[in-house]
Amino acid sequence: MSLKFRYSLLLAITVFLLLAFTEETPYIQFVTPKGWPQPVYDFSKNKPSDEKYKLGRHLFYDPVLSRDSSTSCSSCHLQFSGFTHVDHALSHGINGLKGTRNSLTLFNLAWSKNFMWDGGVNNLEVQPINPITNPVEMDQDLPGLIKKLNASAYYRQRFYKAFGDSVITSQKLLKALAQYMVMLESYNSxxxxxxxxxxxxxxxxxxxxxxxxxxxxxxxxxxxxxxxxxxxxxxxxxxxxxxxxxxxxxxxxxxxxxxxxxxxxxxxxxxxxxxxxxxxxxxxxxxxxxxxxxxxxxxxxxxxxxxxxxxxxxxxxxxxxxxxxxxxxxxxxxxxxxxxxxx
Ligand code: HEC
Ligand code: HEC
Structure with a gap:
């Protein structure tokens, strides 16, 4: 074997290994930090995948989830403040309508048994229905939203990639949003x-x-x-x-x-x-x-x-x-x- 050939072989192997490695390393992974309790969230019913996570992230930032496409989840949950809002006491939703409560931070939600200030919701996969349909938040009825999403070739493709099926249902929408939210973990202060x-x-x-x-x-x-x-x-x-x-x-x-x-x-x-x-x-x-x-x-x-x-x-x-x-x-x-x- 010539030296040149050996070098190119080595290079090829390295590139192959690198590619194989990046293929297999997930984009994001859930971590239970040492000494923490076991998470409450049931991952077996919503197996983590990069595609679902990225779809959930896309939905979280997309104002299309509100009736007039003005308000996204991220309007009230901003990353730089721990996913809450900082400029006002009570949250503002669609048309600048004022809510009745201050937005909660979103992180380490996998350990939460109850959601909202009054614990009115006990499942992270149900929680988003609240802000989506709330008249002073996003004011969007669920069937209407599902129709809007199904009319989007882009979203149909994204849901296909994430769930192996391009028919968008509220269950898939909620599972994708939950995948994003559950990965918001803060343990490196x-x-x-x-x-x-x-x-x-x-x-x-x-x-x-x-x-x-x-x-x-x-x-x-x-x-x-x-x-x-x-x-x-x-x-x-x-x-x-x-x-x-x-x-x-x-x-x-x-x-x-x-x-x-x-x-x-x-x-x-x-x-x-x-x-x-x-x-x-x-x-x-x-x-x-x-x-x-x-x-x-x-x-x-x-x-x-x-x-x-x-x-x-x-x-x-x-x-x-x-x-x-x-x-x-x-x-x-x-x-x-x-x-x-x-x-
Ligand atoms: C008896 C339980 C209890 C004790 C003790 C307690 N807190 Fe709290 N804390 C709460 C509850 C409940 C809330 C939310 C109350 C509400 O919004 O109505 C809260 C809210 C807060 C908040 C606001 C957080 C946010 O995101 O809005 C801060 C900051 C805080 N507490 C700091 C402290 C500090 C510092 C101490 C010790 C001096 C303390 N708390 C002691 C129960 C407690
Ligand atoms: C108009 C502002 C606003 C929008 C838009 C909004 N939220 Fe919220 N969020 C809030 C407020 C206010 C609360 C506290 C509500 C309560 O206690 O009644 C909250 C609470 C939550 C909680 C509960 C957190 C906990 O620890 O209990 C989650 C999860 C959440 N929001 C996710 C979302 C998602 C997902 C979306 C988009 C589908 C969204 N929010 C859109 C304002 C908003």
Whole structure:
């Protein structure tokens, strides 16, 4: 064998291996980080595939899902803020109509048992029906949407690629959207790196002190590693007299659930302002003022907050410094979550 031939053979083998390797490496894969509970989402009924994921992503960013093609899921769920909106308290939908609640962040949804501030939806594959059909969100009836999508040769081809069948049904639409949402995972904040003992990852003294305060005052509800106990709690917010949102009781009808709301994850909370179900607090200082001075005592107030939370200004600062270590830049800038409408 001549040297030249050997070299070209080597090159050919390398190219072949590279191609084979890229073929087999999935574009995105679900990860259960070490030490986390088992996800709740049932992947066996919606086997992950790149095609379904990319279709779901396309749908998430496509305003065609709304009646007048003005509003997409991403209008209210923006990646740079942890997939919520930041400029206003209550979400704005079609025609600028105002909703009644602040948009929730979207990440680590595979661990959620209940969705929405009141837990009114218990399956991620059903959840999108809510915003799509809500008159102040996307105001699009489902059969009408399915008709619109089936009229699109582009979408028929995308659904064919994803599901092996070009007939678009609401079930396939919802499965594709769920595939996208379930892959939105945030577990690479500095907090995570410190916990994993990664080289160079350390807390400052202020952050460490803030972490101690967090464990003392907040962790019973905002439990690690998800930073939510995944339950519903009354955290002492005075009721908004205009909206009169009773939270969980709206779903269960139980008095004991009055003014209880889903405990939101605090991951990425540096960027997901405004806060609470009605977006009443613009910043984390205001949140801490609430927990230290603003608790409304009521029958349903969670036991964890019955004893006053006492913190001086320097302690509050340290606690906020800790909360900011939960910001996950890798998640915020992950290109695989971005808008690829043109693709
Ligand atoms: C007009 C703004 C708006 C649009 C458009 C919108 N959402 Fe939302 N989203 C919200 C609000 C507000 C909530 C909280 C609703 C509640 O608690 O009643 C929410 C909640 C959710 C939740 C629950 C998260 C959790 O942790 O419980 C999911 C999932 C979600 N939206 C996905 C979507 C999808 C998918 C679309 C597109 C089909 C979409 N949203 C469109 C505003 C919007
Ligand atoms: C008794 C349970 C409980 C405790 C203890 C608790 N929280 Fe909360 N937290 C909640 C609930 C429930 C909500 C949502 C309330 C709502 O919107 O009506 C919430 C919301 C928040 C939010 C807003 C998040 C968002 O996305 O809107 C922040 C920030 C927050 N809490 C921080 C803290 C901090 C910091 C502490 C400790 C000082 C703390 N919480 C202690 C239950 C609790």
């Amino acid at each position: 500095r907090y995570d790196k410190v916990m994993r003992h990664e080289t160079g990852a350390v807390f400052t003294d202020a952050e460490q002190h803030g972490y101690e305060l967090f464990k003392m005052h907040c962790a019973s509800c905002h439990a690690e590693p998800l930073f939510t106990n995944r339950g519903f709690e009354n955290n002492g917010l005075p009721v908004d007299t205009e909206l009169r949102d009773i939270g969980r009781m709206k779903i269960t009808g139980l008095k004991s659930d009055s003014l209880k709301f889903k405990v939101p994850s605090l991951r990425n909370c540096e960027l997901s302002y405004p806060y609470m179900h009605d977006g009443r607090f613009r910043n984390l200082d205001m949140v801490l003022t609430h927990y230290t001075q603003g608790i409304t005592i009521s029958q349903n107030l969670s036991p964890a907050l019955r004893k006053p939370v006492v913190m001086n200004d320097s302690e509050k600062k340290d606690l906020i410094a800790f909360l900011k270590t939960l910001t996950d830049k890798e998640f915020m800038y992950d290109l695989r979550y971005r808008n690829y409408l043109k693709e």
